[in-house]
Amino acid sequence: MPAPINYNFVMTSKRKTVRSRAAPRGYLRSDSALVDAGGSWGAVVGAGELLRFVDLEGQQAVDFLCYNAVDTRDRYNAANTMKMAENLFLNTGTVLYGEYATPLMKIVASSCPDHDTIGGCCSAEMNFLRYGKRTHSCRANFLHELTRFGMGESDIVANVNWFMSVPIGRGGHMAISDSPSRPGDYVDVEALTDVVAVISNCPQKYNPACGYNPTPVLVETYKPVRARRGR
Numbered sequence: 001m002p003a004p005i006n007y008n009f010v011m012t013s014k015r016k017t018v019r020s021r022a023a024p025r026g027y028l029r030s031d032s033a034l035v036d037a038g039g040s041w042g043a044v045v046g047a048g049e050l051l052r053f054v055d056l057e058g059q060q061a062v063d064f065l066c067y068n069a070v071d072t073r074d075r076y077n078a079a080n081t082m083k084m085a086e087n088l089f090l091n092t093g094t095v096l097y098g099e100y101a102t103p104l105m106k107i108v109a110s111s112c113p114d115h116d117t118i119g120g121c122c123s124a125e126m127n128f129l130r131y132g133k134r135t136h137s138c139r140a141n142f143l144h145e146l147t148r149f150g151m152g153e154s155d156i157v158a159n160v161n162w163f164m165s166v167p168i169g170r171g172g173h174m175a176i177s178d179s180p181s182r183p184g185d186y187v188d189v190e191a192l193t194d195v196v197a198v199i200s201n202c203p204q205k206y207n208p209a210c211g212y213n214p215t216p217v218l219v220e221t222y223k224p225v226r227a228r229r230g231r
């Protein structure tokens with residue numbers, strides 16, 4: 001597992017100084033966004049470009065979905081992804097497959113193991129059912145971002161949760177657990193085709209998804225220095 005990032009000073013979140021590190025080899029940073037706790041982000045990411053998600057303060061779930069930009073019906077499919085990986089957890093090398101079995105994105109580096117794709121996203125309804133609270137939610141954030149790209153409620157499907165831990169126990173027991181993610185942990189995800197990528201920086205306070213304390217995350221976009229051969 002790669003070591004956590006040593007960040008050089010680029011910006012400051014409320015609680016901690018955020019530091020930057022070198023771009024992934026062969027890439028140049030083209031964009032950077034600090035996403036507040038409970039905030040959202042979305043963009044079209046070109047084939048060959050890379051997204052880096054940085055958990056600035058540790059234990060922060062980042063709910064994520066991606067869609068084929070040419071045909072958004074070809075959206076992230078968790079079951080296809082797990083079947084092809086023959087694993088419940090997402091790690092370096094895992095390809096994120098679409099509805100039509102299209103390889104949409106690939107995890108090319110991660111300093112945090114076992115990202116989740118079975119726990120889904122939080123919603124006002126589920127928070128009310130489970131905790132008696134109607135709250136801001138990842139579902140609302142997804143809807144906000146997807147609307148920007150001409151999509152809506154029916155486009156929200158079982159998602160990826162970067163940095164979230166959902167271990168499987170005996171008898172198939174599953175539950176959101178304390179994340180092993182440390183401050184500065186990151187995951188690099190390469191677009192294998194043009195995609196629409198959206199995140200919700202989870203506002204959950206009632207289970208361990210965000211360590212009961214949602215915090216900001218950094219989303220960086222990188223472009224390849226030169227077009228790679230064979231693409």
Ligand SMILES: [Zn+2]
Pocket residue numbers: 063121122123137138139200201202203204
């Ligand atoms: Zn959430």
